[in-house]
Amino acid sequence: MLRTKVLSLVARSGPSRLMSTATKLTTVEVNDKTGIATLTMCRAPVNGLNLELLKDLKTSIDEIESNKSRGLILTSSNATIFSAGLDIMEMYNPEKERIRAFWTQLQEVWLSLYGSSVPTAAAINGHSPAGGCLLATSCEYRVMLPKFTIGLNETQLGIVAPKWFMSSFLSVLPQRQAERALNQGRMFSTEEALQIGLIDETATSKEEAVEKCAAFLGTFARVNPLARALTKQQFRAADLQQLENERKDDLEKFLFFINQPAVQKGLGIYLEGLKKKAKK
Numbered sequence: 001m002l003r004t005k006v007l008s009l010v011a012r013s014g015p016s017r018l019m020s021t022a023t024k025l026t027t028v029e030v031n032d033k034t035g036i037a038t039l040t041m042c043r044a045p046v047n048g049l050n051l052e053l054l055k056d057l058k059t060s061i062d063e064i065e066s067n068k069s070r071g072l073i074l075t076s077s078n079a080t081i082f083s084a085g086l087d088i089m090e091m092y093n094p095e096k097e098r099i100r101a102f103w104t105q106l107q108e109v110w111l112s113l114y115g116s117s118v119p120t121a122a123a124i125n126g127h128s129p130a131g132g133c134l135l136a137t138s139c140e141y142r143v144m145l146p147k148f149t150i151g152l153n154e155t156q157l158g159i160v161a162p163k164w165f166m167s168s169f170l171s172v173l174p175q176r177q178a179e180r181a182l183n184q185g186r187m188f189s190t191e192e193a194l195q196i197g198l199i200d201e202t203a204t205s206k207e208e209a210v211e212k213c214a215a216f217l218g219t220f221a222r223v224n225p226l227a228r229a230l231t232k233q234q235f236r237a238a239d240l241q242q243l244e245n246e247r248k249d250d251l252e253k254f255l256f257f258i259n260q261p262a263v264q265k266g267l268g269i270y271l272e273g274l275k276k277k278a279k280k
């Protein structure tokens with residue numbers, strides 16, 4: 001069977017198996033019964049999206065896509081953090097070539113995840129600021145654990161969420177609420193996120209969150225996969241095409257913006273604050 005050929009197994013436990021692209025920073029486990037792949041981010045300490053994690057995410061998403069899994073659940077191995085967003089160290093005093101590769105890879109991840117033909121869901125088992133929220137809102141369904149926060153807080157750091165971050169957010173929230181939240185750099189508690197519709201459900205444990213995501217993905221079991229995928233892609237085509245058309249400009253805009261002395265100063269102060277808080 002093609003599926004069996006493509007998936008080279010590195011481990012087997014119960015009805016699940018790990019796919020060959022499993023690396024240190026992401027793992028992919030496919031449930032043999034449901035055909036659903038769970039993609040787990042596991043970069044200590046906070047799943048900061050650096051170049052290497054982004055590369056692993058892209059490879060894993062592509063493999064799930066090409067193996068025609070029945071669904072993709074994105075989650076984290078960290079007990080309290082889904083993803084702390086972009087690794088600020090990639091943007092602070094950046095190295096010229098690396099920051100280009102970093103942003104290009106982030107674009108790649110977004111295009112693959114938001115544009116995935118496979119149905120997607122996020123089991124948000126911890127805090128999910130900025131880039132973490134981008135990943136979650138690129139999925140079609142979100143289940144979140146209580147007492148965490150989610151949102152696009154970029155303005156709080158003195159930076160600006162690019163258009164395509166907004167596209168994902170706007171695929172979930174009405175424009176009025178999205179615009180206000182982005183302008184404020186607002187982080188929502190789980191309860192607030194549920195109320196506003198930024199997440200779809202809550203769960204009391206990661207296992208329950210994954211189960212609820214799987215139940216959502218299961219709603220497509222009797223829908224023709226091609227018809228479903230083409231329908232999803234039509235909804236998202238304009239957003240995806242916009243970034244495809246503007247990728248170079250988007251990169252140059254990012255580099256120009258991030259290299260402004262005032263932006264670098266702001267990032268330095270923010271990092272300092274994070275480190276001070278961590279030491280307490």
Ligand SMILES: CC/C=C\C/C=C\C/C=C\CCC/C=C/C(=O)SCCNC(=O)CCNC(=O)[C@H](O)C(C)(C)COP(=O)(O)OP(=O)(O)OC[C@H]1O[C@@H](n2cnc3c(N)ncnc32)[C@H](O)[C@@H]1OP(=O)(O)O
Nearest residue numbers: 048084085086087088127130131159160254257274275278
């Ligand atoms: C005109 C313009 C037009 C268009 C736009 C053009 C360009 C756009 C330009 C820029 C766009 C950039 C978009 C950016 C997106 C992002 O994702 S920025 C990142 C935002 N993330 C955050 O603000 C989260 C910050 N972190 C936290 O709030 C907390 O750490 C946490 C809630 C996630 C977890 O809290 P704790 O469990 O208490 O953990 P600690 O705070 O103690 O952290 C442990 C350790 O990790 C370090 N750290 C945390 N987050 C990050 C991070 N994002 N990057 C790097 N490092 C991080 C923290 O400093 C601690 O480090 P140590 O002190 O232990 O070394």
